[in-house]
Amino acid sequence: MTAIRHTLQKDVFLPHDERLLGVVHVSKAGKKKKVSFLCAAASTEKPVQVSIVNVKKSDKGDTYKRRQTWELRELKLVDGRDDTKESPEFDLHFEKSYKWVASNVAEKSAFISCLWKLCQRYLIKKRPDFVNVNPQLLEEAVQVGELTRTLPQGGEDVVDEEYQVLTAQEEADLEKLISQCDFAVSNAEAFTEQLSKDLSMLDGANIHSIMASEEQVKNLMKLLEVSETEINRIEKRLERYEGLLEGVREQMEQMKGKDTLIQMQNTNYKKLLSTLDTLVGQLDLSPGHVKALQEGDLSNPSHILDCTSAAEALQQAMGVQLHPGLCKMQAVREQQKMFEKLRSSFARRLAAHLNSVFVQQGHEMSETLSHHALEPTLPKHYSAHRDLMPYAELMLWLKGADITSFHQLAQVYTSNLKRLYEREIKDFFEAAKAILGTKPSAVDSKKFGKLMGSTESLGKSSGSKMRSSSLLDIADHKGSNPDITDRAKFERVLNSIMSELEPVCMVEQDFIIKFFHLSSDSTATDVGSDEEDQIEEGVVDANGGMFSKGHTERQTEKQVSSEVRRMMSDLFGTMEPELHNFINFADKMDPYNSMYMLVKISAVVMGMEEKDAGSYLATTLATSVVIVKRNFDKLIQAKIQSIEEIKVPKNKRCGILPFVSSFEEFAELAETIFKGSERRADLDKAYGRMVRTIFDNVERVGLEHQKTPQDVVLFENYHHLNAVFARLKITCLETEKKEARHKYKQHLDAYVINWLGHPMEKLNHFFEGIEARVAQGVKAEEVGYQLAFSKQELRKVIKEYPMKEVKKGLDSLYKKVEKHLCEEENLNQVVWRSMQEEFISQYKHFEDLIKRCYPESGITLEFTITDILQFFSDIAQSH
Template sequence: MTAIKHALQRDIFTPNDERLLSIVNVCKAGKKKKNCFLCATVTTERPVQVRVVKVKKSDKGDFYKRQLAWELRDLTEVDAKDANKENPEFDLHFEKVYRWVASSTAEKNSFISCIWKLNQRYLRKKLEFVNVSPQLLEESVPSGESQSVSGGDEDALDEYQELSAREEQDIEGMMEVCEYAISNAEAFAEKLSRELQVLDGANIQSIMASEKQVNTLMQLLDEALSEVDTIEGKLSSYEEMLQSVKEQMDHISQSNHLLQLSSTNNLRLLDDITFLVNYMDLSKGHIRALQEGDLSSPKGIEACINASEALLQCMNVALRPGHEKLQAVKQQQQLFCDLRDSFSRRLTNHLNNVFVHQGHDQSSTLTQHSELTLPKHSALHRDLLRYAKLMEWLKNTQREKYEGLTGTYVDYMTRLYEREIKDFFEVAKMKMAATLPRKESALKQDTESLHGSSGKLTGSTSSLNKLAVSGSSSRRSQSSSLLDMGNMSASDLDVADRTKFDKIFEQVLSELEPLCLAEQDFISKFFKLQQNPNLSGSQGNGSDADGTTRPPHHGEHRHSMSEKDTVRLMMNSIFHCIEVELNTLIALGDKMDSFHSLYMLVKMSHHVWTAENVDPASFLSTTLGNVLVTVKRNFDKCISSQIRQMEEVKISKKSKVGILPFVTGFEEFAELAETIFRNAERRGDLDKAYVKLIRAVYMNVEKVGSESLKTPRDVVLMENFHHIFSTLSRLKISCLETERREAKHKYTDHLQAYVITSLGQPLEKLNHFFEGVEARVAQGVREEEVSYQLAFNKQELRKVIKEYPGKEVKKGLDNLYKKVDKHLCEEENLLQVVWHSMQDEFIRQYKHFVGLIGRCYPGSGITMDFTIQDILEYFSSIAQSH
């Protein structure tokens, strides 16, 4: 073990300036046997650091390496497991517990003893040794003695100590002086002993020679001690004098402290008195204004406003701790509460009287029925806004009275506005009804039936037409006989009358909008509902300003509302009749003419859009939005009614069909709609209606054409699709561009089909002859050899041609013209178009016959009895003669 200790000292600890004091061979408890060494070391430099180092052999086994190190000051407990029996196990408690098994009990005991000694010498914190035999723990030595650990035997710790560099140099120098120092060590030792004795003798002689100087030094020391005693006496007298001065200074300091404390208290008292006087004092002028101020004059109102603000400031002042216990403060607070209560009662009574007087005022409702205007309340608003600051004061101090005033204002203004709005809408209904060319009795009956209704009336929808297809003339007179009771066909209403209705409806909305906006603005300003989004504080929780609780008010639920919700609730109460009256007016307009829904949809959409830009959640925006739903529903109902009437249309069996009434009705609807919806916000609704209507028109044109008995189907479809194509081309409706092209295609197809069907084979025998010729050619007979066929020789061809002289051809064409004239209607004026198409078809057949003659009968000299020029002349003369 000594050899291992020297090797560890040399290889590991000397390079780190450490000394190895004790070593123990250990392995971890409970694991496979992997031996290592625990070493107790101290540093050679100051301050001394004591460590426990774990050293382990390298994997190759040829050298040792340092693995872990712990500071001894971090060790808290050493547990030897058993103090009476030999046991190689022991525990070291650092930041965690390390359990070891030593190779022998003696090595364990030697290591624990070394740890105990190092702890006693170098550490202030004493370790706890558990289950350690008392013989291993020696008593610690006094700190003042020079012993190292115990008994002064440092060799017990330092079994081996290397020489320092200086010591090595001194020894080498001595050995160089004595040549035989190495060869004869005994002689060298004797020589050193003799030199040591010589030096001891010289030291003794030197000490004896210096006895006189020592005596002199002792004498000087005695004199110095006497002088020190003298100085100490003087210092004691000085200290006594300073002690009396200190007592006097302490007394003076205490007096100054008391004076300073008194001055501070006086300043604080003056500050508190000044604070109370400045912030808790209300001038006599303000008190007089609160008690007797004139609330009807501008000067008196201004004085009351200033006084109420001063009172509120005094009541809301933040008192300092202890002020509330002062009797004067309590009296002043009671005075403020009395002034607040009396002034709030006086203000409430005055404003109540103003509201009641305005609610009962009948002058504003005396409107001339010739003028469609609503009374303006700007003067009332201007007068009441003078009290706005007082209302804010009341809101902050007397919430219950503020709620009561709010309810009173809403009640009386509701009555006032209800009278005015009902009178206003009565005038509007009369003016709308006057736009119809109807009898007075019918007009009266309509207006009376709609008077006072809730807006849910729905008159039967007027239509594009309710016509029976009974010929091309006098459709207007026929439609007038098919009118629903109380309704008129759209075609019977003059455009000017519709324009009058549009202006009346626009004026109604234009009058309502500023009225509602002005009232909403007034409510926000007067009742101060535009500043704080939520109410909080003691006043908002059912407490008065003086802290006393009050019972909940019937309007207490408003405290949890936002300011905008409160304004909207008040507006809904005041103007609850607007939506009802608007719906009633809309029902009247729709009953008069379903086309009015177009005007109303555009106007109402524009006003809703304008209101939403101002405030999307305002009363006006919400109300107009609700009414817009009704208008849109009427518009959809108008479209659906027109489609239904298209499906129900019946055709006449005695006269030709001509242009169907719902086709002209769609034209009228589109012309009117394009005028109304120009630059409108709801253009998309019209485009959807267009698509629905045009598809219904197309479907029902096909249906009528199939059911027609007197007029050919192709004529019905040709004329009506031509009319639709012309209408769409003229109006240039972008969303119907596909339908416009479809109408043109259908018109062209049916024109061609009618021409082919009507013209047929005007040269019938000649046509049959050449069909036989073409059949022979198709069977393989060459064209130039057809003339050799018995049935198709030149003689037979001449016979057939002779049967169709020009005069007979012209006569046949004249009969054809009369037939076409009977089929076509006059309104669409397509006779010449059809006649020209028939001319082209006839010429095409003529050219075909001439071509076959030239190819099949070359050089025969056979020609038709008439030429193309003759054909053109026939068609032209027939057209001009009719």
């Protein structure tokens, strides 16, 4: 073990400036006997750093390598496993627990003892615990620990008191002593006698020194006695001074108390005067204000201002916060009773006057209602609002003075105006229905030219494209065909309705907010649960809208309170059912009207949500958008159903299918209506459903039709759909556009191959036989030596197809193609050109086989590619 210790010190620890203090030969418990050494080492430099190192011997040679190193301060527990019996096993606990088995118990005990000594010497705080260890191993370390001490605070080094370094003076004295006593080793008695003499001389010198200092001690005692006498004299003088000042302190305390009382009395007088001034000033009401409250004419604008000022002064006087003690004063009680009497009497008089004003205004406006009944416009109530606004401040005062009268006045206002608005709204929608139910006159036609945007573009984009279609034969209107004029009229009426409803509702809402002083909510809109669900479904996600002049300049609150919506609901309770009836009426007239209404109403709702969130009109129109969206979905579903149920006559040429033409009409109209609308997503979704249904049913009709070949039905209709997609530039249908174009080309090629076939059938069979022989392994140049494919046989077959016969066959083919294709799509020349290319391809193939299999034979067909081009051109021009 000594040799290993020496090797470890030399090879492992010396290069790192460390000293090996302890080592044990170990292996890990529970694993193969991989031998290693567990070492305790300390650095040679100060401060000393102690570490525990696991060293393993290299497999290739007699070299040792460090595997793992832990600082001594990281050691938390040393577990000897059993202190009653000898066992080579022990555990060291760092961040993790490591189990070791020593080669023998002696090495284990020596290593644990070494660890204990190192911990006691170099660790000041947080020393590890040693458990299950024989106490005898720790006895020596305990003695060492008793001799150690710690430096004062601020130092961290541990000093060993077993060894103390001599000072320079001590070292010099020791050397001098040793030099004088060189004979100590040879003659101990002489050395002892010399030391005794020196000690006696030192004792004598000390005694003489003490006796010499006795006089100085006596002088010091005398000075102490003099100092004590002086201190006593000073204390007596201080006691006399304290007695003299005692009387002065009592007099000063009495003067201080009197001055405090005087100041307190003055302060109280000032506070009393200030309180009385404030009380009199705040509880005073001028005679003019009292007269205005008692006798003011509430029908006179100038008197209304006086009454408003007097009411505010009364409210301010009654709202003064007084001390509870002041409220017990008789004068204060009488003044407050007078204020209460004035407030109650003026509140009754004001409520009675406004009640009569509300009733009178409702009666007067209803008498003039007949002047507006025949026009699709809503009367404006600007004059009524103007007459009532001077009472707005008094209504605010009444709201604080008599809340019961205030609510009763609000009920009177809504009950009188409710009947008026019911008649106005009902007549307004009846007039709109009457306009839609009549045919447009010449005057109406002139007005249509003035309509904005979508109506003009509608006329330009549709025009002659409008045609009867089975897709319009839905619901109860089978056979109807609304024209451009009717739809333009409906758009005009719808715009008029939106532009009329918005100012009337918003002006009335602004008025009741200002007149009745209803607060605005900034956190919630109190929308009903049904309306919230509708908004969450994305029904009201339009952008922009139509607003009247003046409204765009009006600044409104972002939110309105539930009280405002309640009053608006009472006033305009008939608006929602009338609007829903109009929507159903318009949908029955023409299902396409649902598209106009979806775009327009959604745009208005979104515009109002940005400026008047939660208003009654916005929530009402939001519910209307739900109905319109359902009607739009029904329209799309009806169109899809009509596509799926269509039956095309089988004894006629197919041509462009009716539902394909109808989709073109629908897309042209929809693109015009939904241009720039936030409801575009709904249209794109409908496009996807309709186009997929069209594709499926084009395939179905192609299979079922007996008169027209399937490929013709498919490529004509896919060509038409591709043209519609390209012309209208519908972004969401780019995938369907590519699919339609691909299917058009696919079925066009299939039709050309199937119907062109092999015009020179025998020649084609001849060359197919040649290709079969070549495929079997016969060389191309040797095919001509076979009897069935000799040059003579080839010339016989070629003679059967002179130019005249070929042209005759192509002419017959053109007539068949002409019967298959419809005139509307005009694809004759396209198909004919494709057949020409296919025929030339076959011709080139024959020529190539002749050159390969019959080289230098001079055999050629009786016509050339130029002749073929001329054949196809002459046939196309002749038809």
